[in-house]
Amino acid sequence: MTTAVKAGAASTSDTPGPILRVESLTTSFRSGGAWHPAVRDVSFDLARHETLALVGESGCGKSMTALSIMGLVPKPAGRIAGGHIWFEGEDLTQLDDEAMRRIRGDRISMIFQEPMTSLNPVLTVGFQVAEALFYHRGMSGREADRMALDLLEQVKIPSARRRFADYPHQFSGGMRQRVMIAIALACRPQVLLADEPTTALDVTIQAEVLALLAELKTAYGMSMVFITHNLGVVAAIADRVAVMYAGEIVEIATVRELFRRPTHPYTELLMRSIPRVDRNIAELETIQGQVPSISAMPPGCRFAPRCPLREPRCEAAPPPLAGRSGHHVRCVVRAGA
Ligand SMILES: Nc1ncnc2c1ncn2[C@@H]1O[C@H](COP(=O)(O)OP(=O)(O)O)[C@@H](O)[C@H]1O
Ligand SMILES: [Mg+2]
Structure with missing residues (x-):
């Protein structure tokens, strides 16, 4: 690709x-x-x-x-x-x-009003950040994952690498909102x-x-x-x-x-x-x-x-x-x- x-x-x-x-x-x-x-x-x-x-x-x-x-x-x-x-x-x-x-x-990106309903509960946070990069940038899985991790670090998720495969319910409200920001910013x-x-x-x-x-x-x-x-x-x-x-x-x-x-x-x-x-x-x-x-x-x-x-x-x-x-x-x- x-x-x-x-x-x-x-x-x-x-x-x-x-x-x-x-x-x-x-x-x-x-x-x-x-x-x-x-x-x-x-x-x-x-x-x-x-x-x-x-x-x-x-x-x-x-x-x-x-x-x-x-x-x-x-x-x-x-x-x-x-x-x-x-x-x-x-x-x-x-x-x-x-x-x-x-x-x-x-x-143009949007951070929606309800952080709980805009994250998918059955997908990992890492995947949800990477998704926009597959879709809009046609990146390979590895490339998108690397960039998604970088984004989670930019929004200051502590231990982002370890938390990459966590699900939204494992995050606090503030951390979920940071994930939403990472998704919104994925494509710059x-x-x-x-x-x-x-x-x-x-x-x-x-x-x-x-x-x-x-x-x-x-x-x-x-x-x-x-x-x-x-x-x-x-x-x-x-x-x-x-x-x-x-x-x-x-x-x-x-x-x-x-x-x-x-x-x-x-x-x-x-x-x-x-x-x-x-x-x-x-x-x-x-x-x-x-x-x-x-x-x-x-x-x-x-x-x-x-x-x-x-x-x-x-x-x-x-x-x-x-x-x-x-x-x-x-x-x-x-x-x-
Ligand atoms: N799906 C909908 N069907 C009918 N009316 C709606 C719908 N969504 C919003 N509205 C109406 O549009 C107005 C503005 O809503 P909204 O933009 O959500 O307000 P705000 O974000 O400022 O709280 C509200 O008065 C609401 O009644
Ligand atoms: Mg509103």
Whole structure:
């Protein structure tokens, strides 16, 4: 077998501009005989070597945005209903399944939200890392095993050689998440989508995995979309942040700017719900109410029913995402005043 190993780094400089451009993406699900957007008119650029965080409560459309990029929107209940996803000059929304399979796990990879369900319990961890290398690189078994071991060492699995033939249940949660990272990085992707990769872990392990991701991102020259519901971890990992609410981006800015001038009332509430060591958990402000369901969206601002700054005009029409110098906010009270 003589399939050449593609140099991951060499292909990253093919086209100028952002590595990924999501343009007016709308992803919908069918329920009760009608299609309802779970992601609505979402646009963002991901620059080369940049980490963009997608932040918001559960049910805001973060995972569905990532799954849309991966071509993994569950069919037939869901579909990409509009927009474009540009990656290296190609619109991923226009590719057929076979073309998408070639890109997925190779040039764009994802770390999924549930580490337990995304590892196969009956296959060894070593085999699961090697699998992507057989499939995308056409490597021989020995070559793939050697590289898989190298990857397990890069993600700092202690005694990786001895643990190569272990099964997922023999690993702790943190170690399983490292295996997931090794699988995602096996083919040296240009873009890594990390969906709440540390949420299930305790705080110390969470910090270690975040540090590892940041280190590997730099070493591999990747760009990353980092998904979390915790604005607190964003400062440690991201360059820019997009805050999502009810399927829409409600605020987007650099991390520095967002922490200095949080503008959307929802962003402010997220800021106040960041756990802090100097505050009692019981004092934490929780956000009242719930994210509306996709089939019952308020007609005006989607956050209005929960918003402390609500005015009659908020409920009259959906607010635009507006702003300047890269700081955009979807709020007529705050940004439009
Ligand atoms: N398979 C599905 N069928 C119908 N609706 C779905 C499905 N998956 C997700 N949704 C809807 O899409 C919305 C966004 O979900 P998701 O992207 O998973 O949110 P997040 O990752 O921010 O928690 C949710 O309101 C959910 O109801
Ligand atoms: Mg999710």
